[in-house]
Amino acid sequence: MELATLLPLLLLLAWLLPLASFTVIVFAGPRLGRAGHKAGYIATGAIGTSLVLSLIALGSWLWHHPIVSTHHDEAAVHGEADRHGETGNHEEHETPEAHGEHASPVHFTDDWYTLAEFGSLKLTIGYYIDALTLGMFVMVSLIATCIHVYSFGYMHEELEDVTDPLASTSSGKPLVRAGRFHRFYQYLSLFCFSMLGLVVAGNIAMVFVFWELVGICSYLLIGFYIERKSASNAANKAFIVNRVGDFGMIIGLMVLFGGLGTFAFGDIEDANGTVHPGIFSQVRPDENGRELTVPDGLVRMAAASQMDSIYESMPSAEEAEIQIAQRITELRKHNTGYWLLILAGLGIFCGCVGKSAQFPLHVWLPDAMEGPTPVSALIHAATMVAAGVYLVGRFYPVFAPEVLLVIAYVGCATLFMAATIAITATDIKRVLAYSTVSQLGYMMFSLGVGGWAAGLFHLFTHAFFKSLLFLCSGSVIHACHTNEMPEMGGLRKKMPWTAWTMLAGCLAISGAGIPLLYGLSGFHSKDSILAQAFSFGQRSPSQAWLFWVAAAGAAITAFYMFRLWFMTFAGKPRNQRVYDHAHESPASMYVPLVILAFFAVTAGWPVPGLNLPGLLEQARPVGTAEGFPGSVEIASLVVPAEHLSHLDAVHRPVSMIASGAAVTGFLIAVLFYLVRVFNPETVRRALWPVHAFLIHKWFFDELYDLVFVKPTLLLAQVAGALDRLVIDRLADGSARFCVAVARIDDLIDRLVVDRIVNGLGRLTYGFGQRLRPLQSGLLRQYVVMIAVSTVALFLLIFFYRNMTLLP
Amino acid sequence: MINWHTLFFFLFAIPTCLFAVAVVVSANVVRMAVCLIASLACVAGLYFLAAADFVGAMQLMIYVGGTLVLLVFGVMLTGQGGYASMKITSTNWLMAGLSGGALLILLLGCAALSVDAWSPKTVAQSAPTAEAEPTVAPLGMGLLGIRVDRLSQPEATLQSGMSGYFLPFEIVSVHLLVVLIGAAYLARTRRRREAEDSA
């Protein structure tokens, strides 16, 4: 079968299977076996099938497009001698002409279904499939499958009635509620559907829809233990903070649609054979050598008043169009409309900041750890939060260098800040949450400095090792029934599988490996990020400090990860009760750990013909292979091409620095928490201002509370007072007035109207009473009456006649 | 000079009035019935004197022979003593007497003695002396719808009254039948009630 028809079909199936599972569980949930436990099998079966289908899709892709090209340079760095010969060739590739043929990545895009059409606004369910899409599909479905299996063990308590010690009823007793096993899997299925839809989406409107769907799934799953106040608060916080980002995203969408008139990523050929250019080909048109160009639509939008005046001055529309086309060419030379492109990029990035928990909207992710741990692993570590990074990667051709600089700054700030907070956190999941924020910062940073492949490479490796770490922490929490690391210690004897797989995860995230050779997955991805940062610093010297911040972040990462591992698994038990209670988790939990550990170790290996960077290179966005040679607004800004960072001159020193940083962090952690040369307590006391600053998470929550929450509450109180003092009084007064009027009415009714009516009634009644004796029922009396009446009548007539007739 | 007709008239009229008064003043219902028979029989005599031979005959037959027998039956069926308790007060007597007297004065003053043409004086001057004819046949024809006494009536106003009494006759016949059935029905109710009580 043609690849162009096979891939959409496979991915469509893989995408819709979780939706089917969700639908089944929604309608039949509690009836699926005891406490709905068969819902787990349905959901797992669906996502497992999705995994198989995506693997088939990836396999058929690799069959048609084997990974060979553009990877020789990285391979060269890693010392593969047989490829050395080709390193010279890439000098030729640097010229735009030579890269022309590679500029547009192989992709398939079309619309499956048109939802609605309003004039030029067309909303469709479409797909955009390239190597990145396929990679994301496999990654998401693989991790989701592992987590579905893992959850059988982790969520087994939900099969019976649950006594929740963290939630209480109004009478103060612990809350007892029915188990929600099926609902958990129902949400997971919905999430998988939404996430896969987000990945496969062929236009930005569809992305937005699924963006919100994963948001709602995240909301539902953070608030899974809805009876806990903290959980419902965290769910609300996540949802509201994300809205802030989505607001920016909507602005970006409006700018893009208003200027380009399409939502689609790629060119779409309709039934008549007309090709509708997508966003990418409009922003990077072929005729301009796929350089970033302000599209006509945005120029027209920016100079709308000029265009209107041309229309009015010209006799016919055709001539006006010719004039306008000329004017656009002129205006483009003056970079008119460029700011709109920046605005669009910043808007889209705004949404990604919210979803990927970047500074300054990172505050929701640590609180999101209130959800069940598998959820934290799947949504808040591996997939959904990475969706922001994925979208930045997908939208890469649209970003101007200035936007990329903002992305780099934001990512850099995030990675450093989150890493420092992770040092002092004691909640095992919160350490990992801040670590996640920090690693997402790395990805954003990488994309910002031009490391497209490096950033997305890190996305993949991070997904594996961070979900592994989360699941390990889940296993520990499952065993200890506490999140606090000071309560743990020495657990590696009790739970070896968890301990050693978690160690693999720690090593992976710290970037452990033999410098310049093989390492764990994190080693390769983090090296390429730092190399790109270094390369960026070389080209734009004023931004060179970013590299050193990132390197320091790497050291801190190694420190807090091993702090975590040592505090949890090494040393002596700190709480004997917890230690005695601890036990190794069931096989359904540690088997996924082993699988993920395998990928955490191997995902970054540069295996010839099957490696992630090579796969990503196949999807390199159109026109970005050369980096961004010049910037309009900031003269000194040059974003270098990524392959330059693979040069030995760059890569060797960076690799050494990165490894050195990781080792430094590791050694400090060893000194503090393993051999206890330093006592963390004394250091904490000595550096108490720093510690207080970090333990309060840089006072972000307090700051937001002061800047946003407090004024809002104040405003609400003022409005409330206004309500009570003015509007309520007005309403009360009018009500009182009505009551008074009604009282007067009542008096009139009772004193006047009622008396008249009653008097009339009494009068009639009395008259009737008077007449009663007349009807005596005595026959003889009636006869007398008749006689008397006759006489009277005769007399009356008689006198009347005499009086009238007599003259 | 004695007018024989007048004499015979008074012979019947005075008993009539006396027996009528006797009916009023009598307390015994049987005595009342006897007086009534006598009074009505005298009225029949008055009819004969007014040249209404058939009507007088009917008065005797129906009233005296029929209706009053019926009345006596009624007296006997209901008469179980207790007549003494049926006295009425003198106030009632007074009221009845006053109203009856007023009515009598009214009737006499306003009707009987007010028209000159009806007084004995004018009758003596102008009354025709033709012989009275038997009325049975004309009455029978009248009831069948033919007025033989008006065939040669020259006045148009009187000729227009030349309609017979066939329809009223039929109506009265049906009326009588209905009344008899109704009376029989009413008189039967006692037995039914007793049957119901015994049941």
Place this chain on the structure above:
Amino acid sequence: MFILGQPVSLSHYLVVGAILFVCGIVCMATKRNAIGVLMGVELVLNGAAVNFVAFSCPFLRADSHLALGLDGHLITLFIIVLAAAEAAVALAIALCYYNTHATIDVDEGDELKG
């Protein structure tokens, strides 16, 4: 004036009729016995019948052409017949009354008084 020397006139008859009528009225007004009341009714009817017969006779009046003639006789016949019918029904009513009240006293039958 010698009353027997004068011819019988309509006034004689009307006086007799008036006396019968008033006797009937007084009878009805004074008798507590239902049969007595019935007899009063008979007297009243006879008073009326006497009047009709008198008015139909041409010899009793000066304006003899205005006499009712046969019409008066026929109406009198109808009165007699209706009196008979009335007597039958009234007697049936009296019997019925006697059955329900165990007395013939009309003063006892005042259930419909106001």
